[in-house]
Amino acid sequence: MNSADSNLLSLNTATVRKQWSLPEIIDGCVRHGIRGIAPWRDQVAAAGLKDCALRIRDGGLTVTGYCRGGMFPAVDREGRRAAHDDNRRAVDEALTLGAPCLILVVGGLPQDRDGVIRSKDLLGAREMVRDGIGDLLDYARGAGMPLAIEPLHPMYAADRACVNTMAHANALCDELGTGLGIAVDVYHVWWDPDLEREIERAASASPSRLLTITSATGWCRPSTC
Amino acid sequence: MNSADSNLLSLNTATVRKQWSLPEIIDGCVRHGIRGIAPWRDQVAAAGLKDCALRIRDGGLTVTGYCRGGMFPAVDREGRRAAHDDNRRAVDEALTLGAPCLILVVGGLPQDRDGVIRSKDLLGAREMVRDGIGDLLDYARGAGMPLAIEPLHPMYAADRACVNTMAHANALCDELGTGLGIAVDVYHVWWDPDLEREIERAASASPSRLLTITSATGWCRPSTC
Numbered sequence: 509m510n511s512a513d514s515n516l517l518s519l520n521t522a523t524v525r526k527q528w529s530l531p532e533i534i535d536g537c538v539r540h541g542i543r544g545i546a547p548w549r550d551q552v553a554a555a556g557l558k559d560c561a562l563r564i565r566d567g568g569l570t571v572t573g574y575c576r577g578g579m580f581p582a583v584d585r586e587g588r589r590a591a592h593d594d595n596r597r598a599v600d601e602a603l604t605l606g607a608p609c610l611i612l613v614v615g616g617l618p619q620d621r622d623g624v625i626r627s628k629d630l631l632g633a634r635e636m637v638r639d640g641i642g643d644l645l646d647y648a649r650g651a652g653m654p655l656a657i658e659p660l661h662p663m664y665a666a667d668r669a670c671v672n673t674m675a676h677a678n679a680l681c682d683e684l685g686t687g688l689g690i691a692v693d694v695y696h697v698w699w700d701p702d703l704e705r706e707i708e709r710a711a712s713a714s715p716s717r718l719l720t721i722t723s724a725t726g727w728c729r730p731s732t733c
Numbered sequence: 734m735n736s737a738d739s740n741l742l743s744l745n746t747a748t749v750r751k752q753w754s755l756p757e758i759i760d761g762c763v764r765h766g767i768r769g770i771a772p773w774r775d776q777v778a779a780a781g782l783k784d785c786a787l788r789i790r791d792g793g794l795t796v797t798g799y800c801r802g803g804m805f806p807a808v809d810r811e812g813r814r815a816a817h818d819d820n821r822r823a824v825d826e827a828l829t830l831g832a833p834c835l836i837l838v839v840g841g842l843p844q845d846r847d848g849v850i851r852s853k854d855l856l857g858a859r860e861m862v863r864d865g866i867g868d869l870l871d872y873a874r875g876a877g878m879p880l881a882i883e884p885l886h887p888m889y890a891a892d893r894a895c896v897n898t899m900a901h902a903n904a905l906c907d908e909l910g911t912g913l914g915i916a917v918d919v920y921h922v923w924w925d926p927d928l929e930r931e932i933e934r935a936a937s938a939s940p941s942r943l944l945t946i947t948s949a950t951g952w953c954r955p956s957t958c
Contacts, residue, residue: 634926662887665924676926699890701859701901
């Protein structure tokens with residue numbers, strides 16, 4: 509890999525979570541000339557937030573996004589409040605790490621505390637997502653931390669994210685206003701016949717809504733990744 | 734199950750293909766008061782077309798759709814010609830069975846004769862689908878057999894159907910004209926935020942494009958059904 513290539517690379521730390529701790533991943537990036545990193549919250553928590561921030565800075569790495577906030581729908585108000593509080597902490601952590609945005613995987617149908625889906629009201633879940641992002645934006649704007657909606661493949665609509673198209677993410681950006689953008693992962697959106705048009709729509713907004721563009725992994729079939 | 738319920742039921746014969754041959758499925762439908770049946774081509778071929786048509790008629794069953802034509806994309810002209818010829822035969826079989834439409838699973842990325850995907854040109858595959866349906870329509874209109882595009886879940890975009898939304902199917906109907914409609918399977922389209930609008934669009938066309946509406950099975954997660 510030459511230097512021009514490696515300068516464009518950013519490693520999503522979930523991809524090597526089985527092999528390495530976050531400090532080991534940071535060392536690996538430095539060693540292999542990978543200049544960008546997108547760390548995950550659980551890995552940061554396991555290694556310590558401040559220590560991770562120092563290691564990333566000392567390694568000369570750029571944080572390209574913090575994974576992840578979201579999971580807004582819940583079966584009751586208490587659950588939605590817990591998600592909101594947790595998402596505020598994620599915004600704070602993203603600031604400490606110097607991330608350019610907090611990536612949101614918005615959540616699917618409302619689940620109870622054991623992760624069991626307790627409702628099939630998809631429209632209701634989408635309303636909870638809109639309201640949840642709206643509430644979090646009030647906090648994130650004050651903190652100066654952009655939020656990036658990541659549309660996930662419709663395969664995950666029930667359990668992980670009920671925003672599954674760029675068009676839906678763009679509509680939320682239209683409705684909710686500044687401080688909100690989109691994280692495009694080719695793995696999730698490649699199938700969409702409106703993809704090119706909706707990427708142009710996101711790019712032509714002022715400022716651009718395209719906060720990150722990534723490809724987490726290749727598509728395998730059948731896919732349960 | 735009361736009679737009002739069973740009159741509304743139609744059995745897609747793929748759902749019990751492991752348990753029964755098609756003659757056994759037909760007998761089972763008659764025995765249990767299921768009045769509709771949507772047979773699959775391979776099961777019909779195994780049991781004999783004319784015999785199946787007679788058994789269905791003698792049992793007083795209604796064919797609600799014939800599964801399936803399609804699979805238009807191929808790596809070369811010879812492959813596309815073979816698909817066209819096979820689809821003409823499917824139209825003829827649908828007529829013999831008294832089906833109200835031939836359901837089209839349109840195919841994904843071009844595969845070679847061993848089923849290996851040989852191209853990642855999704856736009857090209859969608860053009861082959863449009864052209865393939867257009868050619869088949871010339872024959873199907875003459876035979877008086879409506880064609881019904883079945884949008885499949887985007888999970889299948891690479892290997893089984895690169896038409897994955899009602900909007901895409903409606904656009905093809907707009908472009909290709911009479912004799913073409915849509916087969917809606919809730920299993921495949923439930924996640925679509927534009928579903929209600931696009932069903933209304935299909936229903937308000939004249940004649941209605943909604944040729945069948947089914948729910949093949951429940952959504953399981955993760956799903957590779």
